[in-house]
Ligand SMILES: C=C1C[C@]23C[C@H]1CC[C@H]2[C@]1(C)CCC[C@@](C)(C(=O)O)[C@H]1[C@@H]3C(=O)O
Ligand SMILES: O=C(O)CCC(=O)C(=O)O
């Protein structure tokens with residue numbers, strides 16, 4: 001049975017110099033959203049300030065990530081050999097790499113990025129039509145101010161589920177369209193179609209990457225591809241407005257993704273994504289036509305810790321706004337996350353769990369951060385772990 005976890009900062013912040021969030025507002029003021037008003041101030045409001053430990057020292061360092069040609073991997077043994085070696089090296093150290101040859105139509109990527117730009121420009125009252133319901137990941141959120149009281153992220157987000165099935169990427173082609181029309185109305189059908197198509201392209205790309213990951217771990221092409229074929233993935237559009245004090249806040253705080261794999265598309269040449277490697281925050285800069293991929297906690301558990309889910313964050317800028325699209329690949333909600341018994345049976349680092357349980361943990365009990373997976377393992381299995389302080393590493397289960 002799950003142990004009650006220490007309550008996180010889940011109350012709506014009482015300290016915000018609030019600009020009321022009024023879903024019924026209809027006058028022209030509603031065209032200006034909360035962050036729009038805040039970013040015109042000289043100083044950011046206190047709830048957005050991140051403590052010194054998280055505040056960013058200015059860094060121009062860049063992470064050296066391999067560029068993996070997924071198309072070549074799927075079409076030739078030599079291409080697969082090279083790709084598998086590249087991902088094995090990257091994933092054993094920091095879990096980040098870029099991919100090309102993914103087959104995502106540049107016009108579709110452009111439409112998805114432009115669609116996000118258009119969405120976040122809408123009046124707050126319209127965006128609030130898709131307001132996130134408590135305890136779920138889907139919907140519109142402004143700075144997560146409805147969930148947390150401090151260390152608010154300088155961003156707006158729109159998230160929705162992409163449950164795919166095992167009859168192929170085009171097998172369940174309504175879920176995203178249905179989300180847009182039911183949350184926002186029929187005027188949003190076209191935007192829903194754009195994201196439906198984008199999610200299907202991301203699904204295809206992520207399953208291709210799973211073939212490479214399977215090969216790299218000696219499990220064969222089909223092992224993870226089949227495992228994720230009917231996944232419950234999540235798509236998130238991030239909008240980071242300009243910020244008057246970019247060095248005192250963060251767009252997305254330091255965290256490891258709970259998902260299995262994340263595919264990120266960064267808009268234009270505005271950088272922001274940083275990864276902590278060897279004690280320094282390093283940019284993974286946007287490159288035209290390339291997607292940034294990283295291993296998340298669920299794949300770290302699936303690979304029994306061989307592949308790393310690495311700490312990353314997004315910084316914001318004084319002069320430039322930024323957009324990114326994140327596709328979080330996850331298994332079907334009730335599928336057990338457990339490493340394969342072969343090729344090398346090893347002591348288990350994490351207990352069995354399901355994606356539904358991990359989602360519930362991050363949406364109701366714990367704000368995803370650097371230690372989500374350890375905290376989750378302890379939450380699932382309190383009797384044997386409760387004496388271990390939160391900061392300790394993973395425990396051995398057998
Ligand atoms: C399962 C999820 C929780 C978050 C969205 C997806 C994958 C990444 C997680 C998140 C982005 C990690 C940083 C903190 C967080 C609260 C955020 O800043 O948005 C996380 C997401 C969330 O809980 O909404
Ligand atoms: O916007 C970015 O560059 C990264 C966002 C991120 O890490 C996330 O949404 O999980």
Ligand SMILES: [Fe+2]
Pocket residue numbers: 255256257262312
């Ligand atoms: Fe992330």
